[in-house]
Amino acid sequence: MRCRTFYLIISLLGLMMIFTTRGFTANDNQQATSRYFEKIRKAHDNARLTQFFTMMPKGGDLHHHYSGAIYAETYLDWMVKKNICIDPKTMLPVPCNYSGGVYISVDSLRKNVPLCRTVLENWSDLDFNDHFHLQDQPDQHFFTTFNFFGNISGAYYREGLAEIKARAKKENVQYIETMLTSPGISVKYPKGLTDSLAYFQVRQDTSGLFSTLDYFADFLQSSPGYSTSLKNYMDSLHAYHDGIDDSAFTMRFQAYANRNSSPDVVFTKLFSGFDAVSRDHSSLLTGVNIVAPENGIISMRDYWLHMEMFRFLGKKFPGVKTSLHAGELCLGMVKPEELTWHVRDAVFIARANRIGHGVDIPWETESLKTLENMQRDKIAVEINLTSNEFILGVKNNDHPIRLYFDAGVPLVICTDDAGVSRISLTAEYVKLASRYDFTYTEIKSFVYNSIRYSFLKEREKELIIQSLNNRFKDFEDQIVILNGDTVTK
Numbered sequence: 001m002r003c004r005t006f007y008l009i010i011s012l013l014g015l016m017m018i019f020t021t022r023g024f025t026a027n028d029n030q031q032a033t034s035r036y037f038e039k040i041r042k043a044h045d046n047a048r049l050t051q052f053f054t055m056m057p058k059g060g061d062l063h064h065h066y067s068g069a070i071y072a073e074t075y076l077d078w079m080v081k082k083n084i085c086i087d088p089k090t091m092l093p094v095p096c097n098y099s100g101g102v103y104i105s106v107d108s109l110r111k112n113v114p115l116c117r118t119v120l121e122n123w124s125d126l127d128f129n130d131h132f133h134l135q136d137q138p139d140q141h142f143f144t145t146f147n148f149f150g151n152i153s154g155a156y157y158r159e160g161l162a163e164i165k166a167r168a169k170k171e172n173v174q175y176i177e178t179m180l181t182s183p184g185i186s187v188k189y190p191k192g193l194t195d196s197l198a199y200f201q202v203r204q205d206t207s208g209l210f211s212t213l214d215y216f217a218d219f220l221q222s223s224p225g226y227s228t229s230l231k232n233y234m235d236s237l238h239a240y241h242d243g244i245d246d247s248a249f250t251m252r253f254q255a256y257a258n259r260n261s262s263p264d265v266v267f268t269k270l271f272s273g274f275d276a277v278s279r280d281h282s283s284l285l286t287g288v289n290i291v292a293p294e295n296g297i298i299s300m301r302d303y304w305l306h307m308e309m310f311r312f313l314g315k316k317f318p319g320v321k322t323s324l325h326a327g328e329l330c331l332g333m334v335k336p337e338e339l340t341w342h343v344r345d346a347v348f349i350a351r352a353n354r355i356g357h358g359v360d361i362p363w364e365t366e367s368l369k370t371l372e373n374m375q376r377d378k379i380a381v382e383i384n385l386t387s388n389e390f391i392l393g394v395k396n397n398d399h400p401i402r403l404y405f406d407a408g409v410p411l412v413i414c415t416d417d418a419g420v421s422r423i424s425l426t427a428e429y430v431k432l433a434s435r436y437d438f439t440y441t442e443i444k445s446f447v448y449n450s451i452r453y454s455f456l457k458e459r460e461k462e463l464i465i466q467s468l469n470n471r472f473k474d475f476e477d478q479i480v481i482l483n484g485d486t487v488t489k
């Protein structure tokens with residue numbers, strides 16, 4: 001008996017020694033995964049990096065435009081269902097019973113391979129850099145794609161969201177916060193009121209502007225059908241979303257205004273977005289954004305006005321979260337002085353909870369103060385590498401991603417418009433790892449950031465973070481096996 005006990009102790013000691021020397025803790029599996037990651041990153045082995053990030057759980061995609069996320073091929077499918085044809089000259093959709101010119105059906109288009117390819121090139125960034133052809137400027141091309149599929153994009157929200165979800169789950173993404181336009185409210189303000197916006201804007205008179213915005217708010221809220229429109233909007237959102245959430249995937253929405261609309265329209269969209277979020281106790285609609293080309297004539301002219309509108313609405317609807325496209329600009333696109341203040345005003349005036357893009361930060365005159373504030377207040381920056389490269393031509397070390405990271409600003413990795421760019425979130429992580437020397441642990445922290453800095457409720461965040469912990473454990477186990485190590489159980 002004594003002998004058996006002795007052998008048992010010796011065996012246990014032996015096992016402990018093996019555990020110690022071979023490394024059998026979860027933490028060790030993370031370190032082994034880090035070593036494997038460094039090996040393939042330093043070897044510029046993009047195929048293995050792609051495999052690595054396909055397998056890795058990626059948390060959430062927080063900068064995600066619904067209509068830009070749908071691939072053109074899906075829009076063509078929807079056109080067949082809706083009996084919509086295509087004008088081969090303009091590449092625009094037209095009803096199949098249209099009598100004003102020549103058009104072809106989507107079925108005929110698909111049999112005409114060169115023409116079908118040309119349609120996809122116009123409806124997305126396909127082939128833009130692969131061959132020489134007559135083409136618009138990249139940013140012009142990018143934003144023009146929305147004109148082709150814009151009228152179809154709202155035709156099948158349920159199917160579109162289901163496709164986005166299915167793709168996300170396949171690439172190990174747990175959450176998407178996608179942008180849909182704010183409630184459509186038709187209202188005609190008195191001319192004197194709209195004129196006064198321009199008056200206070202020119203003088204940058206905040207108190208005068210806020211008094212005017214109070215009138216706007218009263219006029220809008222008392223306009224016929226306002227509350228019904230908000231209710232219909234939320235009812236539609238719930239109907240689209242029905243069946244999307246499950247134990248492994250969650251989707252939420254942001255409302256938005258188009259920054260190139262007239263000021264009264266922007267205010268109406270923002271106000272109805274804020275109001276809808278504040279009324280939504282289900283928290284399906286989580287926040288408000290402002291979108292569209294920042295270098296547009298109207299958006300550049302009205303940028304200060306828009307930031308003040310956000311400040312006004314933040315006071316009126318406290319607690320409503322905002323993410324603002326800000327600083328999506330580069331040298332040459334606008335005058336140098338226009339590169340010096342957009343992120344700053346989104347942070348200090350609009351009080352944004354997150355910043356989308358933020359590319360112009362190195363050019364901003366108060367960048368240190370802005371970065372310090374973003375770090376202190378945990379204002380995350382949404383990084384969209386492919387989008388920035390295509391639209392702005394900003395890539396590699398010209399991109400301020402390290403500037404944000406080194407300043408302690410939380411980073412999240414996003415796609416922006418995966419359908420237009422013909423990318424995926426996995427591809428963005430591959431680009432991140434192949435261009436910048438972030439460690440595996442740092443990249444893992446970006447994944448957790450994508451849940452921590454989402455606009456989900458705290459309880460919802462906790463559940464997804466628990467799921468992420470389990471998924472990372474499984475992932476690191478798989479990588480350890482892949483690398484020929486032994487796995488902890």
Ligand SMILES: [Zn+2]
Pocket residue numbers: 063065291325356416
């Ligand atoms: Zn965007």
